[in-house]
Amino acid sequence: MGIKETALATLFGVCVAVSAQAQMRSPRPSQSYGFVYGEFSHLDSPGLAVDGGGGGLGWHFTRYLGIQGGAEYFRKTPLDLTSANAELMLTYPANDKFSLYGGLGGSYVHGTASVGSVSVTRQSTGYRASVGMEYWFAGHFGLRAGYHRQNAGGLTDEMGVGVAYRF
Secondary structure: OOHHHHHHHHHHHHHHHHHHHHOOOOOOOOOOEEEEEEEEEEEEEOOEEEEEEEEEEEEEOOOOEEEEEEEEEEEEOOEEEEEEEEEEEEEEEOOOOEEEEEEEEEEEEEEEEEEOOEEEEEEEEEEEEEEEEEEEEEOOEEEEEEEEEEOOOOOEEEEEEEEEEEO
């Protein structure tokens, strides 16, 4: 089993365990809130695996519906990738601390490859689909983990983990 499969199996196992434990707790009150996040990401596409990071922000309109958007930067000499995304989120709040989400939206990728004095730049847009989880461990502070698939500039898979702050 590769790193991608192991990470997805671990993410799924944590989701199931936390969700099962959360069934005895009362659900989070119906409220809207905003959040910001920063995360470490691993991008994997045919012929390229690269680590990077980024951040973003979002807003939950209700317990079940929200939006989020962000930007990321990946670098592996001689390649620089910058991406931006926005997506609609459907959320399942298992309790006041833990939720699962799925998202669908769009992405934009800008890539530059430089070798010596030759530089090539490419820009592309496409779809983005996501699944993930949030765990709010200390009031306004939480952890996030997610898996994203997008086709801007070619089909890529991305996994990210990070911290979040809700307001």
